[in-house]
Amino acid sequence: MDRILTYVEAVREATDIEMGRDSSVILFGLDVDDPKAIQGTTAGLARKYGPERVFGTPLSEDAMTGVAIGASLAGLRPIHVHIRMDFLMLAMSQLVNIAAKARYMYGGSVSVPIVVRSMIGKSWGQGAQHSQGLHSFFMHVPGLKVVAPTTPYDAKGCLIAAVRDDNPVMYVEHRILHFQKGPVPETAYTVPPGKARVTAPGDDVTLVGISYMQIECQRARLFLEEVGVRAEVIDPIWLSPLDTDTIVDSVRRTGRLCVVDNGWMTCGASAEIVASVTERLQGAREVRVHRMGFAPVTCPPTPTLEEAFYPDARTIAAAVNDLVKGGPQGWLPAERGDLKTIEFRGPF
């Protein structure tokens, strides 16, 4: 029978396995070695592997990203952790101008095997600067791989794959996903780049949920059953390289696509998926598309506004129902205890 772990435990186990396997793997970032150990994802590793391999850093996101790159040029495989994705904005020059480009601009003579873990925050007043999902920036730039696992199983398999990948990988977590539980084999398996997963079958509409929104999409699917709509839910898992084929195959069947991103829509992952599916199916199949994501504003901390800022299972279900039935149906499912959003309680 399956072993059940939390997402946090899965990330920690993947790190432990890779550090145990390969002495070139090192782990650093602000507070990775403190008592809270990044929600527990790095718990015990400093003791087990020592301060040379696991260490907290100064608040120097720009330089520490450069340090990770430099160490990787010398053959190490650094995992660099950031407790908030928002802080990556201080590391953009090293990520975009160097990590993504080093192999190419040096004519293939080097590689940059780094993993950059960062977490998207939500709720409990995280507000403007602790809530951003900026993964589309990294999808935009050639030379970076981007992964946003949503289950403990994928969290472990993708992290192992990321560490073993010889290229820079942006590993995107979500604070609320950390609380997810699920089956996780003990073996050192990988969930390799470029393959999406159909997480629930359906014929009426294809529902693509990115990062935390994958959970809301799966809940939305259950709400949609109430109105007889069968949604196929897809988790892209890897955003770059993106498995467009799996999405296209589904939409070819359903003829309808709704992409729900845990980020803004303009020039976001949802725009990319809608655009590429449209390009691929034009002429072959008429398709209806819809994008959902953050409201086009800064994230407000106050609950009444925050609730309106994010899509959730009910608003997704309503929009998908309208998409499938071809117009506003005025249906919004009633709250259901069994489909309640886990609320991550502050303080964080």
Added chain:
Amino acid sequence: MDRILTYVEAVREATDIEMGRDSSVILFGLDVDDPKAIQGTTAGLARKYGPERVFGTPLSEDAMTGVAIGASLAGLRPIHVHIRMDFLMLAMSQLVNIAAKARYMYGGSVSVPIVVRSMIGKSWGQGAQHSQGLHSFFMHVPGLKVVAPTTPYDAKGCLIAAVRDDNPVMYVEHRILHFQKGPVPETAYTVPPGKARVTAPGDDVTLVGISYMQIECQRARLFLEEVGVRAEVIDPIWLSPLDTDTIVDSVRRTGRLCVVDNGWMTCGASAEIVASVTERLQGAREVRVHRMGFAPVTCPPTPTLEEAFYPDARTIAAAVNDLVKGGPQGWLPAERGDLKTIEFRGPF
């Protein structure tokens, strides 16, 4: 009869007009006051307005962006200049985490009227780190306006509008556009946010060209006449807020859309335009779409590869011809002297 100015002169004149009109406008950035004066766009302004209002800065993109924000909070209207857009990656935290959010996260009690000028480089071996068009990053984040004028007329009108705008405006230039000449009125006119321009009429296909690619699209249109294809060319001018209506109206007529961006396509401006036009016209009008942009690699400096990296008038014409005729026509127009790409000669 019209007065003809270069893009460089137009930018300089707009700055001069606004600085003359409003003592709260200041201009700074690396090398704005040196003999080369940012290609001449700031020539003479340091002498005319003095070192308090026009000054070169340390190489400190992060802090100087914060300085611009802080000065704007005190009522000044800074224009902050960067000779390469790539260097903005060092300023992302101030731009994304602060400038875009200050008004919202401070409940409307402040505003951040800054203009950030940056230039996209091309050719002459600019290569990996001097060639990026990263405007989609700024389109993605609510709270920023983004403009990429392509003519001297718009360069002046958009810069005046940007300086007078009470919000942060990312003003995107292109090193090759600097050499463009065109009619520029002497008056202090504005080209306000949110309005695109149809730069050439046509009924067969809608061709949207962003930044420098607008020039290549207009040339492509002339090539396309050789094969009887009449392309309507649109310059969005303002990328945020984006005038989707004008593009949709055109595509409603033509039924075909090709977006050519001066940047990468994945999660780029071309993805956004294709996705939103598709959303808007689905059900109403069948549409064929195509995206073009940088090849999904790092920009190589060597000419043979750089030529393949960028779309140009001929490759655009070929792709649009295929789009219109509904399949590969195997037609690539022959070079034409009158439609030669201006080559900006190094060293720069």
Added chain:
Amino acid sequence: MSGTNPSPSKIAESLRPAPASDLHARLYTSLYRIRRVEEEVARVYPTDKIKSPVHLSIGQEAVAVGVCEALRPDDVVFGTYRSHAMYLAKGGDLNRMIAELYGKVTGCAKGKGGSMHLIDAAHGVMGASAVVGTTIPHAAGYAYALKYRRSDSIVVSFFGDGAADEGVFHESLNFAVLKRLPLIFVCENNSYAIMTHQRSRQGHADICGLARAHGLPAERIDDNDVLRLHERVGAATGALRAGTPGPFFFECMTYRWKEHVGPNEDYHLGYRSRDEAAPWMENDQVGRLAALLEPERRRRIQETVESEIRAAFAFAEESRFPDRSELFTDVFKDA
């Protein structure tokens, strides 16, 4: 409701102090007020009425109070997510602060900022950011504008020892020196960034030394002494207004009594000990200043403050949450 409740100094004045102990009364009023507000925040926190993380300054109040009591109303301060003390010491509106923590539309940011983004432009509190170090250059830019406008107002940049790890700290100091700005940098050094000690983050761990290397006159104040802080910063503001070119730098050693974020203590976590905290608690400036005041007067200050705090929490409770329509306002300022 901005200004409905008096600033600390106003309260003290309203109590007609004997001139000699006037300063003590002002400092005590501000210290006591901040301490009590944060104790109330901590008390209410478990009820989940506060919809925001809270980074308490309990134990560190002396820095904000000593500095801000040396400023004029037209002077300006920038701070961090840990800015309750700075906000109140500079005269930020208490009602609107508590309402902001409650996420109410009457908050200083209409509930759109939360406790990490306190602002009260009318009282010179120009903002606080949750991204470490990001407001330091804002202070420099603001000071540049003041100098350009020939104003004699002064800007103070508050930040922690962790912010000194960031490159922007250095870039900002360099620019401030280059332009000789009317700016005072105040590093609130509580030895920790979350749970990581300064010595684990800084190879040399001498923040004043770094400031001096950039050309700033820098002074470390080791003992959290509010009177000394006030006197030394007062000397700097005096010099700046008298035309001495800035900037100035103060490294103020202090200590956070509570956990990094949240209402509780965290000595059980083991990254620091109660013994380390003990001398700071013995040297508590609230108690120290209280002892300098004649009891009757102290009592009246306390009463005034307590009723002001009761009123502020009541105000927050009674205020409404923003309507959903508020979601889309304040993205851009329209011409």
Added chain:
Amino acid sequence: MSGTNPSPSKIAESLRPAPASDLHARLYTSLYRIRRVEEEVARVYPTDKIKSPVHLSIGQEAVAVGVCEALRPDDVVFGTYRSHAMYLAKGGDLNRMIAELYGKVTGCAKGKGGSMHLIDAAHGVMGASAVVGTTIPHAAGYAYALKYRRSDSIVVSFFGDGAADEGVFHESLNFAVLKRLPLIFVCENNSYAIMTHQRSRQGHADICGLARAHGLPAERIDDNDVLRLHERVGAATGALRAGTPGPFFFECMTYRWKEHVGPNEDYHLGYRSRDEAAPWMENDQVGRLAALLEPERRRRIQETVESEIRAAFAFAEESRFPDRSELFTDVFKDA
């Protein structure tokens, strides 16, 4: 073709030096070679055969040469877009450098880097970047890996005075001190960032002082003296290999004779004067070292170098441009 042409030291040795003047021969060979390569680059430039901007080191060679001649082949250097001198001094392959400037597939980056991104990993040239300051933390990360691997190799980070304006400079120094890295920072201070003087960018303008404030032993070498540079850096490498913890810092005052980018002079632009340049030109280290060598020997070094250079430009001319198919390779390394 990596290694087909000998490194400066190899050339000098091949000329069987009398031990005493061995060092002088090595230094002269490297200095002369770099000077002549860049003179050739400047001569060819107007023909547009070089498909890249060129940031010449003419006048600054002594720094790269003095430092690199004190290093071992297994030591590693990181540099900037102005790295022709560093690349050659460290033993980077000349043929592949010229081919890279020509954009040929035989270049050290297959034509995908250009003159601003020279690399020759086989000879410890680990890369150069066009974004100022960006390779400084790479050097620190590489040094961290060496220390972790218990290697006794050393890393040198080359950067300009402009890079010292950037926050990453400070962040990197701090990390290097915190981790006591086997790393030598070498600031090539030519007083200018493009046309902006250090004094117009740095309020205090004392880069060594900044390094010391971070806890580094820092030394300024004022006169571009290649022998002194070599001796002082040699002392640092010796100490590091003997187990003295790093890092070390050197600020090397030098002067750029040509324009910031391109093959010409720029004294006519007026941001600097010929008079400012004159003493540096009189103190030219190429001429100085030439004078220390016995003429016959000097002549043989020159001949060897000249034929090497002729061969390198011929190699670049004859090499082909990359095929279009090369556009899509080297984005990712496949497992």
